[in-house]
Amino acid sequence: MYTSLKKVIEKTSEDIRSKGLWKTEREIQSPQGAEIIVNGKRVINFCANNYLGMANNPAVVEAAKQALDTYGYGLSSVRFICGTQEQHRKLERTLASFVKMDDVILYSSCFDANAGLFETLLGEEDAIISDELNHASIIDGVRLCKAQRYRYLHHDMADLEAKLKESQAQRIRLIVTDGVFSMDGEVAKLKEICDLADTYGTVVMVDDSHATGVLGAHGHGSLEETGTEGRVDIITSTFGKAFGGASGGFTAARQEIVDLLRQRSRPYLFSNSLAPMIVGTTQYILDHADTLDGARKRLHKHTLTFRTAMNAAGFATRGESHPIVPIMLGDAKIAATMAADILAEGIYVIGFWYPVVPQGKARIRVQISAAHTDEHVQKAINAFTKIGKKHGII
Ligand SMILES: Cc1ncc(COP(=O)(O)O)c(C=O)c1O
Structure with missing residues (x-):
């Protein structure tokens, strides 16, 4: 009986793979935070929803x-x-x-x-x-x-x-x-x-x-x-x-x-x-919500620094002031390759493409955290600029 279901699953899986949409999960060997260990390497994390840095406070x-x-x-x-x-x-x-x-x-x-x-x-x-x-x-x-x-x-x-x-x-x-x-x-x-x-x-x-x-x-x-x-x-x-x-x-x-x-x-x-x-x-x-004002201010200061620098470098971003900063790239392959290259520079970001976002609107979604330091943010800007130039995006 199971053979028929197996065939259906294999067909669906092949369909996902052939579109380049098969997700692989990277394993993290550390608690969540601004710096994490991914595949044995310490990287700066720019893809968590850890906005106020509470995850491992x-x-x-x-x-x-x-x-x-x-x-x-x-x-x-x-x-x-x-x-x-x-x-x-x-x-x-x-x-x-x-x-x-x-x-x-x-x-x-x-x-x-x-x-x-x-x-x-x-x-x-x-x-x-x-x-x-x-x-x-x-x-x-x-x-x-x-x-x-x-x-x-x-x-x-x-x-x-x-x-x-x-x-x-x-x-x-x-x-x-x-x-x-x-x-x-x-x-x-x-x-x-x-x-x-x-x-x-x-x-x-x-x-x-x-x-x-x-x-x-x-x-x-x-x-x-x-x-x-x-x-x-x-x-x-x-x-x-x-x-x-x-x-x-x-x-x-x-x-x-x-x-x-x-x-x-x-x-x-x-x-x-x-x-x-x-x-x-x-x-x-x-x-302790009233003590979070400092973290929120830091979060918004980092966001402003990052958004301003990325726009000045020539990247197209979306949104105005939220710590979710999508770097619009259009093409899924570019988003995937750039995210991998940026990870190799020690900055962990993820590319998103169809069907998660509309066709032709692939992007790398950066998320800023209050746990980041000024240096982390600058390193992310530097990595994006270097890899963006390599791929002729800016
Ligand atoms: C807008 C929105 N609603 C709901 C959820 C789901 O939240 P939870 O992880 O608590 O199920 C998410 C999480 O990604 C989200 O972004």
């Missing part, structure tokens, strides 16, 4: 050990059976006040938060209006929901408005967007989106995974950055990036939304509780 590691000692390793349960510790509710309340929402519900990941959101709230008489570049977890969450689907052109407010007009017959309409687009480092036009939502009487949901802890004067995210706090109805986000980088996610929303999610959201009901150590460590990070 000694105080964070210590907080994790303490949480382990106090609350144990595992819970062996989902939340509603015997998997809710006092610290889960405490973290939910702390997060709710951090993102200025009524309440928060924790998930094992933001992927799960997005997977469990839409089908809980919406039915076939409703509509979801989604930016075409939204994250895969939003796309999958939307697929699970029976609501009518509308996709608007990325960042295109005229097209969003057209879709709002088209969907006027639907009972509830939910505009869905990433707060920051992960492949482009662009912040969503939340002010314009909220204005359109007001005009057309729709609800707004933002996935703030790349903005929580990163954007806004206090790190509250893309809503704080764009002055739209209080205008968005639902936020989802992750602890897997700025807030420690381990795992875990959440949905923050109005009280009745969170209450219903606790009753009906399938990844919450049917998947294990967020591990005690992650809950305790995230609580520690949030309790």
Whole structure:
């Protein structure tokens, strides 16, 4: 019986290989950080979502050990059976006040938060209006929901408005967007989106995974950055990036939304509780959120230095001020070869090409961290300049 499945798998695998899209994972022999050991060689890491340098911060590691000692390793349960510790509710309340929402519900990941959101709230008489570049977890969450689907052109407010007009017959309409687009480092036009939502009487949901802890004067995210706090109805986000980088996610929303999610959201009901150590460590990070201002300032200073130097050198970048800095190269082979050459210079970056990004828009995505030093950033600029010249890009 298995022979037929094996044939199908081999055909699909060959298809992926023939397009040059087969991914190989490089093994890291060190904790995550600004400098890591890759294949036995020390390199400077410019491809992690470790925005605030929390992933291997000694105080964070210590907080994790303490949480382990106090609350144990595992819970062996989902939340509603015997998997809710006092610290889960405490973290939910702390997060709710951090993102200025009524309440928060924790998930094992933001992927799960997005997977469990839409089908809980919406039915076939409703509509979801989604930016075409939204994250895969939003796309999958939307697929699970029976609501009518509308996709608007990325960042295109005229097209969003057209879709709002088209969907006027639907009972509830939910505009869905990433707060920051992960492949482009662009912040969503939340002010314009909220204005359109007001005009057309729709609800707004933002996935703030790349903005929580990163954007806004206090790190509250893309809503704080764009002055739209209080205008968005639902936020989802992750602890897997700025807030420690381990795992875990959440949905923050109005009280009745969170209450219903606790009753009906399938990844919450049917998947294990967020591990005690992650809950305790995230609580520690949030309790010290006001001490993160220095890290956030360093992050943005490095980002400005890098973006300015790269643009001056003649590279085409995307986005304006986010620490995700895509270096646009167009051709997949150039992106792959340049990333390998830059790694040989001791700078770890990754090329992205179709289908992860649109056809012909291959790029190297650089991600800056507060853990980087001025010297790290300069070395990255030097390596890009040297390899960019070698390949005739600049
Ligand atoms: C915009 C966005 N949403 C959701 C996720 C998924 O987050 P998690 O790793 O917590 O599942 C990611 C991670 O890559 C992301 O970039």
